Amino acid sequence: MSLIETTGLVKRYGDKLAVDDVSFDVRAGEIFGFLGPNGAGKTTTIKIIVGLLRPSAGSVKVGGYDVQLQPLAAKAASGYVPDTPNLYAKLTGRELLRFVGDLYNLDRKTTVHRTEDLLHMFDLTNAADDTIDSYSHGMQQKTALAAALMHDPKVLVLDEPTVGLDPKSARLIKDILRQMADRGTAVFLSTHILEIAERMCDRIGIIDRGRLIAVGTIEELRSLGKSGQSSLEDIFLGLTGGAEEAEIAEILK
């Protein structure tokens, strides 16, 4: 069962085509990695999926609901962690989670219990009554993830979730995502860390200059690349193009 379904997604900013005819789906219980060079259109695609941006053409369904036609139902089904966790700096971590619980219409008891559970799980209990502006980047990232998990979403969308996290927190997030997927959640994440994508993701999509140039499992992607390209890094660079060794040597000379 597909929990994210994009069809012919297009996003134009004036003359610039940020996303060009992107179609894919993410099934329940699946972790889908979304890779691409800087400026390829990853964040734009993610923002369209979670309803932060309106596509110029095409459609997105989240949890079976069209994001444009049934935005409230689609948003209620999804949780989102942005690449930069801009959170209300003068709220405490606990207040933010309770606020999010109310936004998603959780009942009072559930909100309170879920808040405490998540604070404990992310090792934020000691800092729960400090305002967020005193948190480190990693703590803010964990708070954003806790907020996204408050309503136990069917679809989890994460933009660079492990940036700025220490190894322990990064491992925790990876474990959480795996468990969420095992429980039937569709996890969609963008990352630049190819090792994470290779080890965690069931399927991977590669976007370059707005176009989805490859989708599939690691094995399927290997078959697309040149012979001898066994690692995801080689496949990725082979598909998107990277600086050649001679060029690097010339610059560093």
Place this chain on the structure above:
Amino acid sequence: MTASDPAGTAMWATVWKLLRLRLRININSFRHSRTRTKIFTTLGLLGLLSFAVVIFLLSWEMLRFLRSPQLSRYTTIDSAALLQAITPLVMTGLFFGILFTSFGVLLQALYLAGDMDFLLAAPVPMRAVFISKLTQAILPNLGLFALFGLPVLYGLGASEGYNFLYYPLVLVVISALTFAAAGAAALLVMAVVRIMRPRRAAEILGFIGATAGIICSQLGNLSQTLGHRAGNPPALLGGASFVALRLETPWLPLNWAGQSLMDLGAGQWLSGLLLLALTIGWTSGLFWLSLVFAERLYYAGWAGMQVVMRRSGKLAVGSRFRGAEGNLSWPERFLAAPIRAIMQKDFTLLRRDLRNLTQLISPLIIGAALTFSFLRRGAGAFTGGTELPSAFMQSFQPFLSFENAAIALFVGWLLLGRMAGMSFSREGRNFWVLKASPISPRQLLAAKFLGAYLPGICAGYLFLIATSLVHRPLPGQLLFMAVVIGASLAALNSILISFGVAGANFTWDDPRRMNAGGIGCLGQIVSLLFLPFSLLLFAGPVLMAVFLNLPPGYGYAAGLLLGVSGSLAGMLVPLLLVQSRVQRLDES
């Protein structure tokens, strides 16, 4: 920089390089700004220069007037002593002015600009970085001071007939004092940052600055209300003279600067040179010591220690933000959870974020000043001092309450201008939290409407109650006015929110730039135009009833019908118009 360079040369070369970089950034900002901004900046600079010339001429004339024999006939002021006190007074003002203004600039430059790590990691002398930062902090303030202070000092020199040496030495002494003040400010910044986070310090500073500015601007109005010295120049001069003479003591090092200039200008070379040497000595010493200490404290991480201390001060807010379990309070029964949550969040942030409170302080102080002057005028304000028959004046009694309502509405409008007009923009970069949540535009508008309306109506009603204590209207009139204020403010609130939606800006970093576009300003104008219109709808029928000799009840009933209908339309139409826009906010 090469190894063969002497350390001093390398340092000054680096200072120059860093200052040139700052200049380049400023030139680039100007070059890439809009044509409108360029024109305004150029005109502003020309205006300031013209202003400086006017101040020079005015101070010249003023100082000549102070020396005129006619003045002594009317006042008991010792004008010679006052003239003697002017230069030290200006120098003292300069020192403290630069100290306080540099504090804010240095706080920004050292801790908030984010370029210190980059600069200190580069192979440049640390002292060069600090000197360039201090110079950058000083220059704008020095420029501002030069605009007001230099014309006064030069005007004094011209009116006293000081010799040529006075004029360049004024610049030397001002520079020395400025660097000393900036050095002290750098140390002060480090001491403050030791006990609180830099961003919090900047917030508090902004709040104090805004409050002081508004209070100063309102003091003039209040002193006129109180009938004090504002309209009494001799008393004013006497007060200034008293302050100036108190400050003029030879034991204050700050006075040496001014005294040295006056002595040198008047040709008293020995005392002048001695005082000048003392001034240069203490200012250079203070600057150098501050520089060395600031560098060491910064490098040693002394000022950053507060990060460790912060943990002890937790906010006991969990229970206040929302009770864990228990019965629902009355707003919880009537309002959907997301609406309540957004309102609660907004009130919490408003209270906790001083930058928001700074935005609200001006309407609150202006409102308080208005209330005070209105109350001071007393119950006889409307009818007092008139020779007209009392029966005629009695017929105007209903309108007295409209005067109360008009001012209460004005106070409410001032507050709503900030609360409602910026309710969406205030979300800033956090708006994604709301946008990604399953909240309908209607719920979001309702939350923002109530979040602005409740404080606005509280301010309006407080004013109404305060004025009613003086004017003692009939209970029916008071109730009528309460409806006028409640309904009109609701419409004003909607208008302001709607314009706020149309001009919403979520990309600000400095809250003063929340309403950067002209739409917010347009909202203020439209709502201000709606205010008399709304009042007319309520008051018109009452007025007609008086002139047509109808029972007043008819007038009030018709006024209520017309006014409430007009206000309801004013409340609903703007919100309906922007409802679809709310859904598309922050998508550009």
